[in-house]
Amino acid sequence: MSYYLAIIGTQDNPLFECEFGTAKQGGDGVARFPEQARHMNQFIVHSSLDIVEEVQWGGGQMYLKCIDSYYNNYVSCFMTGGNIKFLLLHVPSQPSSSTATRASTSIAANPTSPQTEEAIKQFFTEVYENWVKTIMNPFYSVNMEVKSPVFRARVMGAGKKYL
C-alpha cells in the first residue's frame, strides 16, 4: 500500500506533501506509486477537495473517513478546526479483485475496512498533533508551506507506526 499525504490550506493550496509506503506486513515504507504518473496523486487529491467541502459539515467529526475513491485510489480526510485538510491518498498494493484480498483483513489490502479507518484515524490524530505544534511556530502564518524537516520526519514516523 502506498500513501500520499497532502495537507491542504484554506485556499485549497497544498501546504505539505509527502509519500510513504506501508511499513506493516513486511512493507519497506517506500511508496510504490507509478513513477511516471506522479502527478496523478495531486490530481486525485485535488479533485476530491470538492467532496471534502460537501461532507465537511455532515458530522461534527474531524475525521471524515474515506471520502472519495478514484479507481483504485482512496482518499481519506481529516479536517482541523482551522479548515486545514489532511488528505491521505492510499492505494492498495494490488488490485483487490482477486479473492485472496477479500479474505484478508490487513490494512494494506482493504482500504475501506474498519481496521483501516481506525488506523488512518490514529495516523491523522498524530499528524494533527504534530501539525499543531508546527504551526504554533510564531513565524508561521496561515497557508504558508510547511517545510520543517522535523515535521516531515514525524509524519513519516506516524506513517510507519500506524499504516
Next chain:
Amino acid sequence: MEQPSSSSKVTVEYFDPHGVYQLLSPGLLPRLPLHNLHWESHAGPLRSIDSLHIDLVPGTQPGQALRPVSSAGAATSSNLTLSKVKSEDSTASGGDGFHTQTLGQVSGEKPESRTDAPAKPAVRERRHQIPGLRQTPYLKIFFLRCDDNETYKAQARREVREWIKEHTPPTQSSTKQNTQENHDAYEWMIIHVVVPNTAAATQPRSSGKINEGSSGNAAEKTAARWRGGGSSTILEKLRADFNGSSRSATDRVSQIRIGINDVPYDMLPRVVPAIPGSYTETPQENENAWIDFIAKLKFLILASFDLRVGQYEEDIREKDTQRSLPGWNFCTFFVLKEGLARGFESVGLVEDALVGYDELAVGLDAIVREQTTAESGPQPGGSFLPYTQDLMEQAKKTKTAILSDIGEDDADIDAEEPIDLQSNNQDHTSQDIDEIPVDATKKHYRELILSNNISIFDFRCYIFARQLSLLLRLANAWSSQEELLAKLKEQRESSLQGVAARFPKVRQSAEENLVVLAEICSRALDFVASIARILRDDIWSSQLEKGGAKEKGEESDSVTHDPIMGKVVDNMASSFTFAVAQQILAQTATKVLPIPPSTLAPPGSNIGLDGQEPKASIPEPKTMMHPARTTSLAVRSTSRESSAAGGRSSSVPETSTISSFNKPGLEKLAGHRAELYLLSRNVMEQIGKERGWGTGWEEVSDLKERESDMEEVDLTVSNGKIATKSPSPRTIFTLEGIKNKLLRTALDNEEDFLRLFETLTDKALRHYTVAGYRQSVLSNMADLAILKYHQKDFAAAASYFVRMTPSYGEGGWSQVEISMLILYAKSLKELQRKEEYVRVVLKLLSKAARNEKERQLRKSAIKMCKPSCFEGEEMISVVSYLDELLHVTKELEHEITIPLRSFFGRLEVDGTAQYDSQQDSFSLQLHLRYLLSDDLTIDEARMRINASFGDTNREIWLKSSGPTTFKKGRASMMVKTDVIVPGIYTVGHVSLHVHNLTLDYEHGTTNLGVAHGDNFFKSPKILLYHRAEAFDLKLHASRYMHLDRNRSLELEISTGWNDVKNGELHIRAATAGMRIQTSEASVVAGSLEISRKLEAGVIRFGPLATKSSAKISMPFNLEHDSTSVSLKIEISYTTEKGTFFYATLPTMSILLPLGVNVQDVFKHNALFSKFTISSATSSPLRLLSSRLEGSEVFDSACGVNFTQPVVIFPRQPASMLYKITKKSDNALLPSLKISKPPKSSMSLVLHYVCLEEEIDLAISTSLNSSFQGTPLQPYSRLLIPTVVSELQSHLTPFDLEKIAVLSEVSTSYLANIKWKDRFLGLGRMPEDNSDVATIIAEGLQAWQHRTPPIPLTPISMSEESIAACRSIVIPVDVPRVTVVHTADLKFAKTSPVFSDTAVSASNQPIPVTLHIKWTRKWDIKNEQNTNRPADLEFFYEVSGPTDTWLIGGKRKGHFKIPNATPTTTSTQDQNLSFPVVLIPLREGHLPFPNVDIKPAPTARIARSSVVSEEDLQPKQTVACETDYRNAGETIRVISNAWKTTVSLDASGPQGGAMLLESEGRSASGEVLG
C-alpha cells in the same frame, strides 16, 4: 388530471343509473382537484394536502361483479335487502322509459371507462393479504335523479336504499373479524341531481326555509305541498331516509341543481310537470350547493382514509411485534407496510409514503445482513431467490453469444448483431424498459413479493423505483414515469420522421424542488454502487446454482473463474449502471438548472468529420451507421443536450433559467448530476480501456517516461507506439451483455467512444461549474484537455490547457501543473503558436526550476536532520526544452523578459570590487546557481548598482565581457564597468540576455515583501573608491579672493596613471541659486588646452599627460548667501584603454573665515584708519601679511610689517592702523581733466591661513607618509577625507585654540572611532582574503598610536609661502565727508608758565577764543562737482557740564562756509574765531567743554523762497567731522585763595577756629601759570 406533476389520485366510484353524470360533470370537474385537505393523523402533526385529484370511476352496476368479500361482509349487516337490490337491478340498468334518451347518450359516451372497468375488478378478484395493492374507491357516490316526489316515493327511495344496502361500508359493523375490511374502507354519498324543468327543480332546498321565505313563493309552497303530499322536499326526504337517525351521523346527502342552460336541449325533459319559474335558484345558492358538495366529498374521503390508515398501522404494529418469531416473513410485512405507503401516496402525502419506503429499504438491508451472517439454518425474514431469472437468462444468452464469437476467433460484429436484435425484438416494450432499468412496473414485482419469489436484486430495484417515483413526485419533476415513456415514444417517432429535435412543449410544472432532485441523484449514486455488486452476486450465484446442479463442490470455483462469464457479468453490470445513471439523469433534468453553454468545440477547433460540430454530430453518425438500432435514448439525449447547451437551439425558452438562478438546492443538484455523468463516464471508460481505447491519461505518463530517457520528443513516434500497443490487450472483448443502447453504440468504435466520453465529461464539467465545484471542474477540464490532446486536436487541447493550468499553478499543485504544461507546450508546438509556446515553456521551465530548488532545499534540510528519511522524489524532467525555446525566441521580434529566479536558484554578488590596475575600471563577481539541467549560454550579463545614499539617482551599469555558459549548479561570472563614482552601492538589477530572452532580477523596494524569508539574492553593500593613482578631480574655492569681484572656484584635475587624450567636463551647480560661468573658465596652473563650447556647463579639454595636474578656475555667483556650495561634476576622459567616466559631487565652503572692521579718524590733512581683523569662525587664523594699497587719489602708509604670522583667535582680533593722505592736487589735476573720475578706493590685501587647513594638511601628509608602501596605499583617497572629516567633527573651539597655541594636533580624538563600520563594503583582500575594512581599521589604529601629536607645518614668511596661502582683497573706500572742522579753544593770554596743562583759578573767568578751521578736502566726490551749494551754514555750540563750567560769551554761533571754488579754496582764510568766557566752578583737572559743530538746519528755511529743490538735496547730506583739538585736554583749576588767616584761639565765647582774613589772587580771570 392533466397536470403531470401530481400522480396522486383517489378513486371515487360513482353509480349513475340515471345518466346524470353527464349533466353534472361540467360543474364538477372544474372544482377538482380538491384543495386544502387537512388530515389529523393519529400520530404526528396535522397534515395538509394541497390538492387531491379524484379519479371518478363509474361503478359497476350492482350485481354484475362478483364480490365475495363484500357480500360476506354485507351479509351480516342485512341479508334482507340484498335480495331486493338484485331484484331491482334490471330496472336500474334498464331505466324507465321516461329518461331513455338521456341514458342512451350517457352509455354511448363512455366506452373507454366501461372497458377500463373490467380490468380493475380483475385485480380485485382475490382478497388476499395484500390490501394495499388495490385501488379501491375511497368513496362511492350515487347520483340520483329524482324528478318529483312521486318518483321518489315510488322508485328512487327503493333504488337508493338498495344501493346503500349493497354498499354499506363494512365499517358500520364493528365486529372484530371485519377489521381487515378497513384496508378498503370507503364512504358513500348520495347526490341528488335536479334536472331543470322537473318538479324537483321547482322545489326549494328545504321546505322550512320557504315557509319563512318571501310570501311571493306561497304558491309554490302550496304546490310543493300539494305535489309532494307532505311538507318536505325530495332532499329533505332523502336526508331523513338515509342520513341515519343519530345526531352525530354525517350528512351524506347533497343536492345539485343543474341550470337550464347547462342541459342540452335534447336532454331537457319535455314534460314540464310544474309551473315553470316557480322556483329559481340564485347563482349564490347554486354555488353554496357546490361548496357543500365538495366539502362533503372532502370530509368523506378523509374519513375513509383515516379508517384505512388506522387499520394499516394497527396491522403493521402487529406484524412488527412478530418479527422475532420464527417464520416471520418480510415480504408479508413489506406488502402491508407498502399498502400504508401507497395509501399515503394516493392522497398526496408523498413524504409520509417516502418515509415508509425508506423504512422498508432499511428493513430489507437488515434482513439481508442477517441472512448473510446466519449462514445456515432457517433464513430469518423469509427467503429470497438466490438469483434473478431474467438476469440468468440474459447472462446465459450473452455467454453463448460470446462463445460463438470466440469460436470464430475474430469478433465479428455482424455475428452478434442478429442475436442482439432478436432479443430486442422479442417484445417490443422491453426495448423501452431496457432504457429505464429502474421501474416499478417493469415486472410484476408485487406478485413476486407476495409469492416470496423475488430476488434481492429485484427487490432492491423495486424499492428504489418506488422511492424514485415518490421523490420525483415530491420534486414535482416534469417527468413522471408514464410520461417519460410517452415522451420517448413520441420523440422517437418524430426523429424517425427526420425532425431533428422537437422539444416537448413547455410544461406547466410550477416549481421543481431542486433539493429533492438532488436527493434523487445522491440516492441514485448510492443505489448504483450497491446494486452493481448485488447484480454481480446475483449472476454469479445463478451460475453457481447451475454449476451446482451439475456437479457440486469444487466446480463452483471454476465457475467463478470462468473468464467469459466474468466478462458477461462485467458487461451486464456496466450496462446496468450506465443505464441507471442515464435514467436518473433524464428524470432529474430540469429547465431550471442553468447549465452554461458547452465548452466543447472551442473556436478554431477542427471541424468534425462530417462537417458539423463534433457535439452536434454525436448522435447522427450512429443513426447513419446503425439505422436499425436507432435508439430512443440517443435521440433523446440530443434534444436534452441541445436544450442544455442553450447556445445552439435558440427556440428553447431560456427565460426561466436566469430568474431562478439561485434556487435552493441548485448547486447540489448540479453537483450530483455531474457525479452521475462521471459515473456513467467511468463505466464507459472502463470498458473502453479493456478494448484498449485510452482517453489520454495513459499517454501522459507514457510521454514523460520517454522524456526521462532523453529522447527526442516526436509525436509521430508516439502515435506508432500507441497504435501498436492498442491491439495487444484484445484477448476477449465483446459487447455482449451491454444492453444499453447508448453505451453499446459508444463502445462500438473508438470514435464514438471518445465522442461520448467527451460529451459526458463536458456535461459533468458544466454541471460542476454550476455546482461551484472548482476542483472538479478543473479535473474534468484536465480530462477533456488530455482527451483532445490524445485526439490530436491540439487547438482544443490548448484552449483547455490555457484555462486550466493557471488554476493549478496558483494553488501550488506543482506536479499536476507541470504535467499539464508539458502537454500544453507540445500542443502549442504542434500549432506553431510561437508566442504562446514560449510563454508556456518558460513557465514550465521555471516550475521545473522551482521544484529543483525546493528539492535541493529539502535535501539540505534533511541532510541536516536525518539522512535516513530522505525520499527519492522523482522530479519531472524538462530536458531539451531550453534549446528549443532559445531556438524559437530567436525568431520572435520582440523581447521577452522573465524573472531571473525562474531559472536560477541563487544570485550572489561578491562584495569585493576588483579594480583593474593602471586604469580606472573595476569589476564585480556574480555567483549564480543554475537549476535547469540544460546548459544555458547567455550573450551578455548586465548588472546595475545604485548609490544607496547621497546622489540616489546615481547608477552604474556593469556588463559582462562575452558569452557565458551555465551548467547546472553553481557558476560565476564577472561584470565590468569603466565608470567609477565613489560611494556606497547596492545591487539593483541583474539581467542576463540570450537572443530575445531577458532574464532579469530587480532588487528594489518592490519585492521587499517577497524578500522576507527569501534567500534568493544576496549582495553586500559595495563601497567604491578611487585608488590613489586614479584620475582625480578636486574643487577648491579660489585662494585669491577679491570681495569686489565675482568669486571663483578652482578645479584641480590630476590624471594619476591615465594618459588622457581628451576629456569632457560637465559641471552643474548642485546648490540652489548658484551660477557657474564655465565660459569664463581659464587654466590657472598646469598646461591644458580648454576648448570652450557654447554649451553651458561643458568644458572640453585636450591631452593631459600621466601624473600631471591642471587647475581650471571659473567664476561663479550666488543668488543667496550660503556657507557652502556644491557642484555636480561628471567627467569622461579617453585614454588608450578606453573611455572612462568619473562623477563626483564636491562641496566647498565659501564662508569667509575672517571679518574686517574699520574705524576712521579724520584730521585736517590726513585720515587714520584702524582695521580690526577678526576670525569669523571659531577657528583661529594666521595672518601672514597685511597691506593697504593706495589708490590714485590716496596714499597710504603703515608703520611696520610683520615678521611673524599673527594668530588671530576668535576673541582676540588683530588691528592694523594706516594713515591715508590725499595725494597732492597737482598730481590729481591731469586726471581731473580726463573725464574719468579717479579711482579713489583703496584695497586691503590680507594673506592668511586657516588653522583647519593646516590641520588637514598635517594629517594628510602624516597619513600619506605612514601608508606609503603598505597595502593600504590604494585606499588613501578613501581614508584621508574620512579621517579628516572625522577629526574636524571632533574638534571643539577650545581644541582649535589649543592647536593654534601649541602648533600641534593631537590625534587622541581618533582613538575611539570604529573605523571598520565606515569602510564596510570594500570586500576582501585579493591576496589573503581578509576583510579590507578590518585591515584599514587596524592600520589607522596603528597610525594613531604612532603619532599621538602631529606638529603643524611651520609657516615661513617667505614670499612664496605667502603667495601660496589664501589671500583676500578688501576694497576700502575713504568715507566722504563734506567739511572737516578743526576746533580749538585757545586762551586769550598765553600762560607765562609752560606746562602741559593750563592752570586756572576757580570761579575766575577765563577768556578763551574758539578757533574753527575748516576744509573741504575730504569731500572727494564734490570736488569736481562745480555746482555744489554755495554756502554751507554751520553752528557751533560750546557746552560743558553745568556743575563744572559756566560758559559765557558767544556760546553758540552760526558761521558760513563759503563755496570754495577750486581756485579759491587754497587761498581763502579758513580760520574763524569766536571769543568765549569760561568759568570753572570746581577745582581740579577739568576737561575742556565740548565744542559741537553741526550744520544748521535753519538756514534752509530762511532761503527757502530762493533755493530750488536741488539745493536742498546736498544740504541734508552734509556730513561734517570735527577734529576737536582740546578733546581729552584738561585745565587745572585751583582755588583762588591767595592768603588766608585763621584764628585758632580757643578762648572766647565761641572758641574754636575762626577765619580771620582771606585774599584772592586776582580779580582778573587770567590763567595762572
